[in-house]
Amino acid sequence: MDDWLKDSVEVEASWVTVDLAIFTIRDDRLMVLLIERGVEPFLGRPALPGGYVQKNETLRDGALRELWEEAGIDGGRLHLEQLGAYGDPQRDPRGRVVTIAYLALGPDLPAPVGGTDARRAYWASVSQLMAEAKGLAFDHLAILSDALEEVRRKIEYTAAATAFCGESFTLSELRTVYEVIWGEGLDPSNFRRKVLNTVGFVESTGERWHPPTGRPAGLYRRGSAWLLSPPLLRGTGNGA
Amino acid sequence: MDDWLKDSVEVEASWVTVDLAIFTIRDDRLMVLLIERGVEPFLGRPALPGGYVQKNETLRDGALRELWEEAGIDGGRLHLEQLGAYGDPQRDPRGRVVTIAYLALGPDLPAPVGGTDARRAYWASVSQLMAEAKGLAFDHLAILSDALEEVRRKIEYTAAATAFCGESFTLSELRTVYEVIWGEGLDPSNFRRKVLNTVGFVESTGERWHPPTGRPAGLYRRGSAWLLSPPLLRGTGNGA
DNA sequence: CGTGTTTAAGTCAATATGACCTTTAGGGGT
DNA sequence: ACCCCTAAAGGTCATATTGACTTAAACACG
Numbered sequence: 001m002d003d004w005l006k007d008s009v010e011v012e013a014s015w016v017t018v019d020l021a022i023f024t025i026r027d028d029r030l031m032v033l034l035i036e037r038g039v040e041p042f043l044g045r046p047a048l049p050g051g052y053v054q055k056n057e058t059l060r061d062g063a064l065r066e067l068w069e070e071a072g073i074d075g076g077r078l079h080l081e082q083l084g085a086y087g088d089p090q091r092d093p094r095g096r097v098v099t100i101a102y103l104a105l106g107p108d109l110p111a112p113v114g115g116t117d118a119r120r121a122y123w124a125s126v127s128q129l130m131a132e133a134k135g136l137a138f139d140h141l142a143i144l145s146d147a148l149e150e151v152r153r154k155i156e157y158t159a160a161a162t163a164f165c166g167e168s169f170t171l172s173e174l175r176t177v178y179e180v181i182w183g184e185g186l187d188p189s190n191f192r193r194k195v196l197n198t199v200g201f202v203e204s205t206g207e208r209w210h211p212p213t214g215r216p217a218g219l220y221r222r223g224s225a226w227l228l229s230p231p232l233l234r235g236t237g238n239g240a
Numbered sequence: 241m242d243d244w245l246k247d248s249v250e251v252e253a254s255w256v257t258v259d260l261a262i263f264t265i266r267d268d269r270l271m272v273l274l275i276e277r278g279v280e281p282f283l284g285r286p287a288l289p290g291g292y293v294q295k296n297e298t299l300r301d302g303a304l305r306e307l308w309e310e311a312g313i314d315g316g317r318l319h320l321e322q323l324g325a326y327g328d329p330q331r332d333p334r335g336r337v338v339t340i341a342y343l344a345l346g347p348d349l350p351a352p353v354g355g356t357d358a359r360r361a362y363w364a365s366v367s368q369l370m371a372e373a374k375g376l377a378f379d380h381l382a383i384l385s386d387a388l389e390e391v392r393r394k395i396e397y398t399a400a401a402t403a404f405c406g407e408s409f410t411l412s413e414l415r416t417v418y419e420v421i422w423g424e425g426l427d428p429s430n431f432r433r434k435v436l437n438t439v440g441f442v443e444s445t446g447e448r449w450h451p452p453t454g455r456p457a458g459l460y461r462r463g464s465a466w467l468l469s470p471p472l473l474r475g476t477g478n479g480a
Numbered sequence: 481c482g483t484g485t486t487t488a489a490g491t492c493a494a495t496a497t498g499a500c501c502t503t504t505a506g507g508g509g510t
Numbered sequence: 511a512c513c514c515c516t517a518a519a520g521g522t523c524a525t526a527t528t529g530a531c532t533t534a535a536a537c538a539c540g
């Protein structure tokens with residue numbers, strides 16, 4: 001890089017990182033992937049997985065690489081989107097580090113292995129973390145909080161909820177995703193009607209799944225639509 | 241800044257900038273503020289206003305400073321929110337420059353003056369720009385495109401449309417904002433009913449405004465709610 | 481062949497929506 | 511004063527959607 005502007009005292013080179021808020025649903029709870037930091041600063045403290053963006057990769061590629069390196073997760077199987085940039089000058093004790101936060105949603109993922117900069121990686125309950133509201137390195141609690149709010153809104157007007165399910169899923173599974181993330185129960189019958197009436201949300205695979213007990217459930221896969229119209233609105237009450 | 245990781249060939253210092261997509265409505269058209277670049281690269285080409293983030297400011301403060309320096313606009317009077325980060329390694333010929341794009345919405349603003357790095361600043365018609373789809377420096381057309389889509393969606397489920405109006409406004413003014421941004425006509429009567437039934441969207445000032453001709457219109461100001469429930473949905477058709 | 485359990489489908493009153501139409505409150509002209 | 515034009519404000523009504531609830535269907539198991 002040339003040294004244009006090197007003489008300006010106001011502008012200074014920065015380091016750019018990506019951090020990942022990776023969500024999944026396990027045991028009917030919303031979980032986020034955390035690592036235990038193996039390097040300074042915040043050595044030993046829980047943090048979102050992430051790391052430096054390298055020389056010739058896009059931000060998204062950096063996120064995918066960190067996903068693999070730190071959590072052992074193949075990004076091809078989950079939904080990844082940018083959440084936003086966090087650049088408070090005080091957020092990193094080492095100096096000016098701007099981080100680009102990414103949001104990842106995936107089906108029940110394998111217990112991850114620790115990566116290079118991480119002693120270990122593990123799934124943590126989001127509701128528990130938010131209740132404690134402490135412990136995370138850097139401004140990762142704020143990032144996590146923003147990510148959670150984004151997920152809650154995203155599943156209202158996009159098909160993002162399907163990212164938490166496998167290739168094919170029952171409508172009950174999908175409904176559980178909403179119930180877990182919104183923290184409220186939904187009427188199964190009305191939920192079914194809404195989802196099935198929203199064109200392109202899901203499409204039937206023709207197959208059916210036999211639960212341990214009860215009537216077999218039809219299986220669906222994600223439809224062609226990402227934006228839902230009309231959206232599934234919470235709050236106004238979708239049922240009991 | 242220390243030299244941790246200086247020996248890693250993969251990681252390299254970056255420059256971080258902010259760019260602004262500043263929208264307003266003039267003459268019933270959606271306009272965006274552009275500058276004519278006064279420095280290399282892309283000297284003389286139109287671009288979104290923006291510049292380097294300085295040493296001790298937050299990203300948002302940087303955006304507000306650039307807003308003032310390059311466009312002479314006081315950020316206190318408009319809505320400012322982060323759009324996202326753009327970090328393709330090829331996006332800037334000088335090297336790795338990650339930009340944080342901000343979205344600003346304001347009422348009909350004064351004709352701006354050129355700033356330090358800009359020969360001049362001017363309002364450009366968004367629909368015209370998107371139709372031509374060329375000319376902008378860097379990846380600013382992509383940023384503008386994302387910003388436009390964000391605005392279109394944002395006014396659906398937030399009170400963002402009020403940011404285009406002054407302190408107080410008539411419902412016709414507000415409706416025009418929607419019509420201009422969505423590019424479709426709305427039924428005045430149904431629009432009024434919807435807006436007035438959405439709690440916290442607007443509240444009456446008690447005053448009224450006398451149009452050049454016709455019955456005087458009631459004046460409203462922004463209500464306490466930012467998120468609209470239910471949202472104002474387009475597409476499904478809010479009228480003619 | 482009942483029973484328990486879960487999915488699937490139906491009912492219905494209350495509400496919201498989209499497409500209209502009517503009334504009201506000005507201003508300007510004659 | 512009166513009429514006419516315009517835009518706001520308010521009303522009507524058939525249709526669609528919603529929320530709460532009920533009923534029917536399809537298995538597994540004993």
